[in-house]
Amino acid sequence: MTRSSTDPVLASEPRHPGKPAPGEARHHRPVVETVLSSLVACHECDLLHEKVEIEIGATARCMRCNAELYTHKSYSIDKALAVGMAAFIMFVIANCFPFLKISVSGNTQSMSIVSAVFALSGDGLWLLALVSFGFILLFPLIRMAGLLYILIPLRCNKRLPGIELVFRTTVYLSPWSMMEIYLFGAIVALVKLAAMANIELGYSFWAFALLNMLTAASLQMIDKHSLWEIILQARHRERLQSAEAEASAGAGSNAGVSAR
Amino acid sequence: MMTAAQCGLVACPACGTITRLSVEQFDKPPKCQLCYARLHSRKPMSIQRSWAWLTAGVLAYLPANFYPIMVTTVFGDSEPNTIIGGFFVLWNMESYLIAIVVFLASVVVPVLKFIAVSYLLISIQKRFKHSRYDRTKLFRMTEFIGRWSMIDVFVVAILAALVQIGSVAQINPGVGATAFGATVIFTMLSALALDSRLLWDEKAGAHSRARGHTDSHTRNRAHGLSGDYRFDNRSMPETNRALAGQSDE
Ligand SMILES: [Zn+2]
Ligand SMILES: [Zn+2]
Numbered sequence: 001m002t003r004s005s006t007d008p009v010l011a012s013e014p015r016h017p018g019k020p021a022p023g024e025a026r027h028h029r030p031v032v033e034t035v036l037s038s039l040v041a042c043h044e045c046d047l048l049h050e051k052v053e054i055e056i057g058a059t060a061r062c063m064r065c066n067a068e069l070y071t072h073k074s075y076s077i078d079k080a081l082a083v084g085m086a087a088f089i090m091f092v093i094a095n096c097f098p099f100l101k102i103s104v105s106g107n108t109q110s111m112s113i114v115s116a117v118f119a120l121s122g123d124g125l126w127l128l129a130l131v132s133f134g135f136i137l138l139f140p141l142i143r144m145a146g147l148l149y150i151l152i153p154l155r156c157n158k159r160l161p162g163i164e165l166v167f168r169t170t171v172y173l174s175p176w177s178m179m180e181i182y183l184f185g186a187i188v189a190l191v192k193l194a195a196m197a198n199i200e201l202g203y204s205f206w207a208f209a210l211l212n213m214l215t216a217a218s219l220q221m222i223d224k225h226s227l228w229e230i231i232l233q234a235r236h237r238e239r240l241q242s243a244e245a246e247a248s249a250g251a252g253s254n255a256g257v258s259a260r
Numbered sequence: 261m262m263t264a265a266q267c268g269l270v271a272c273p274a275c276g277t278i279t280r281l282s283v284e285q286f287d288k289p290p291k292c293q294l295c296y297a298r299l300h301s302r303k304p305m306s307i308q309r310s311w312a313w314l315t316a317g318v319l320a321y322l323p324a325n326f327y328p329i330m331v332t333t334v335f336g337d338s339e340p341n342t343i344i345g346g347f348f349v350l351w352n353m354e355s356y357l358i359a360i361v362v363f364l365a366s367v368v369v370p371v372l373k374f375i376a377v378s379y380l381l382i383s384i385q386k387r388f389k390h391s392r393y394d395r396t397k398l399f400r401m402t403e404f405i406g407r408w409s410m411i412d413v414f415v416v417a418i419l420a421a422l423v424q425i426g427s428v429a430q431i432n433p434g435v436g437a438t439a440f441g442a443t444v445i446f447t448m449l450s451a452l453a454l455d456s457r458l459l460w461d462e463k464a465g466a467h468s469r470a471r472g473h474t475d476s477h478t479r480n481r482a483h484g485l486s487g488d489y490r491f492d493n494r495s496m497p498e499t500n501r502a503l504a505g506q507s508d509e
Pocket of ligand 1 (some may be wrong): 042043044045046047062063064065066067
């Protein structure tokens with residue numbers, strides 16, 4: 001039987017102070033009493049809703065403020081992983097080649113994506129350069145790497161430490177990752193210079209444009225809710241397997257004892 | 261209609277999981293059991309922090325306009341460009357679309373954002389009851405559009421990196437760019453600090469555990485919890501278990 005993604009049992013990990021779930025005891029924190037997984041609260045107005053099954057592609061919205069509560073996506077880890085890896089490769093390519101080339105009366109000058117950061121720091125705007133480096137390169141890279149760090153082990157049925165930290169980091173960094181704004185900035189700069197000079201788009205420009213499309217596609221495929229759901233499902237599977245393994249191990253040792 | 265706060269519940273800001281907190285242990289900062297994010301019913305010091313960042317943003321916007329965001333040197337002649345000057349250059353080049361985009365990003369959006377966030381903050385402090393829905397929409401828009409102002413800084417950075425053609429032409433970034441970048445970042449932080457749930461709270465203390473009134477609602481897109489449920493501390497887990505049991509069949 002395959003469980004649907006909105007099945008509350010899958011997502012539920014109700015725990016009480018007295019009896020933590022097996023195998024999860026070290027995560028237990030006494031401050032928090034219970035996790036209620038059949039409910040969802042609107043992140044914009046805090047209205048409580050009961051989770052209901054919605055069809056694939058549909059979005060549940062808050063009945064009071066119309067904010068998105070959750071969407072039912074027909075994600076597949078393989079597809080998301082493929083897009084994530086392609087985005088990663090594009091990121092590397094985009095940083096290896098010239099981004100834009102300019103030629104004015106025989107003089108040619110080219111820039112890569114990171115040169116914009118150096119141009120700022122070179123003129124003493126260290127702080128702005130540092131922040132821009134984060135917005136254009138570091139934060140997007142961390143988000144992409146984080147997605148792969150979460151998805152690859154899930155794909156191989158392994159568990160790496162710190163999934164929760166990685167997940168939270170990718171969520172909190174999302175407004176600060178500004179690759180698409182940089183791309184539009186490049187287009188504005190192109191228009192500004194087009195009248196005075198001959199501008200050429202480098203390989204890196206196309207790779208960067210593609211990277212932006214892939215990032216948008218991967219966000220379309222897996223948003224933070226579905227990513228979290230994937231993690232929960234994997235944990236649930238893991239727990240079932242460990243319980244099974246325990247049971248069979250117990251049976252095995254019993255058999256051993258009786259044979260002896 | 262009940263909010264999570266009225267039921268003594270908290271939603272995790274990262275993973276969305278709903279948790280019930282025990283009252284007596286509110287002094288320790290509670291964390292989400294599943295992803296270990298800090299849990300707050302409402303963002304702490306939301307109004308104060310939001311005002312502080314907004315003030316910083318407005319203060320940074322003044323030098324952003326006075327100081328040049330870049331200096332263009334063509335055949336030895338240096339000319340400082342301010343934000344509004346950049347718009348006029350584009351306008352005179354007859355690239356109207358880009359000129360308008362630049363004007364929107366560097367003037368209209370920051371100024372509107374100052375006004376919108378101040379209005380939202382005042383409306384929370386004065387406990388306006390009207391047009392909560394529209395104010396939430398305004399908040400959503402402010403949050404979404406604010407980061408796009410960063411485009412100006414990136415344009416300057418790209419131009420400065422590209423136009424370094426010896427004695428012919430040279431573009432260098434100016435101090436105004438830092439000030440403008442600071443404006444964008446501060447106003448983004450201001451919007452992040454602002455908790456939109458406060459727009460809907462009836463009273464300042466509504467997120468303790470007051471009992472909300474019930475409303476009839478027929479045009480629900482998602483199935484909302486109506487007054488049929490009793491939200492005693494005790495009945496909550498039972499409700500939850502019952503629901504889980506139903507779908508487990
Ligand atoms: Zn809502
Ligand atoms: Zn969480």
